[in-house]
Amino acid sequence: MENLKGCLQTQATVQGSDVWYWKNEQQEFSVKDVKTTLGQQLDLNSAAYVFSWNNWVTGKCTMFVWRAIEEKIASAVALRNRGINSLDTVCKTCGAAEESAAHILLRCNFAERTWELVTNWLKIPMVNVEGSLTDLLVETSEVQRSKGVRKAIYAVIIQTIWILWKTRNEKVFKGRQGKVQTVIEEIKEASYLGVKLRSKHGSLTRQEWWDFNLMAGFVLDVMTVFFNESFSCH
Numbered sequence: 278m279e280n281l282k283g284c285l286q287t288q289a290t291v292q293g294s295d296v297w298y299w300k301n302e303q304q305e306f307s308v309k310d311v312k313t314t315l316g317q318q319l320d321l322n323s324a325a326y327v328f329s330w331n332n333w334v335t336g337k338c339t340m341f342v343w344r345a346i347e348e349k350i351a352s353a354v355a356l357r358n359r360g361i362n363s364l365d366t367v368c369k370t371c372g373a374a375e376e377s378a379a380h381i382l383l384r385c386n387f388a389e390r391t392w393e394l395v396t397n398w399l400k401i402p403m404v405n406v407e408g409s410l411t412d413l414l415v416e417t418s419e420v421q422r423s424k425g426v427r428k429a430i431y432a433v434i435i436q437t438i439w440i441l442w443k444t445r446n447e448k449v450f451k452g453r454q455g456k457v458q459t460v461i462e463e464i465k466e467a468s469y470l471g472v473k474l475r476s477k478h479g480s481l482t483r484q485e486w487w488d489f490n491l492m493a494g495f496v497l498d499v500m501t502v503f504f505n506e507s508f509s510c511h
């Protein structure tokens with residue numbers, strides 16, 4: 278209350294209607310000023326990480342991952358950084374570290390066990406949980422598979438990140454601790470429905486997906502890789 282009073286006392290009210298300001302700029306908000314500010318801060322020569330979208334998962338999931346990469350999701354650490362000081366920032370799932378986006382979705386022991394089972398199912402190497410979310414997305418989008426299978430893997434990765442977040446919310450807001458096995462089943466089912474509905478592989482069976490045996494449905498892509506690899510050998 279004292280802080281609030283202090284803040285209010287430094288404010289002077291003026292006559293006239295309200296106006297918008299951009300950060301500490303003295304003049305009124307304009308899009309042009311925002312553009313100038315952004316232009317000054319961007320290093321156009323640095324190689325930017327380009328986030329690839331994937332239309333086999335919902336826009337909501339992809340959008341979430343895109344924001345999580347930049348730590349722009351409502352994790353305890355992000356909320357503290359936005360000025361909510363009273364918040365306990367320790368991860369509610371493991372109690373062992375601060376709850377950042379990278380922690381919830383990658384480093385937390387719950388996330389790590391989930392990634393072990395997911396990568397095992399996809400038959401790809403285990404992801405580096407000490408790295409960043411960007412590293413994870415780059416690693417998994419570059420695995421040696423046909424284009425179609427790679428896209429399917431990427432869809433699963435995005436789905437996994439989204440479901441890890443949903444599971445975290447269940448714990449934080451409802452006190453319900455999810456089970457890794459249930460989470461895995463949820464990931465398999467949601468990604469299966471996504472690929473079946475949104476890709477051209479509508480004939481994909483649940484069994485093929487659960488075994489991650491995509492050869493039959495993704496045969497054209499496999500042949501493309503066969504040719505590419507033949508060329509690169511010589």
Ligand SMILES: [Zn+2]
Nearest residue numbers: 368370371385
């Ligand atoms: Zn944790």
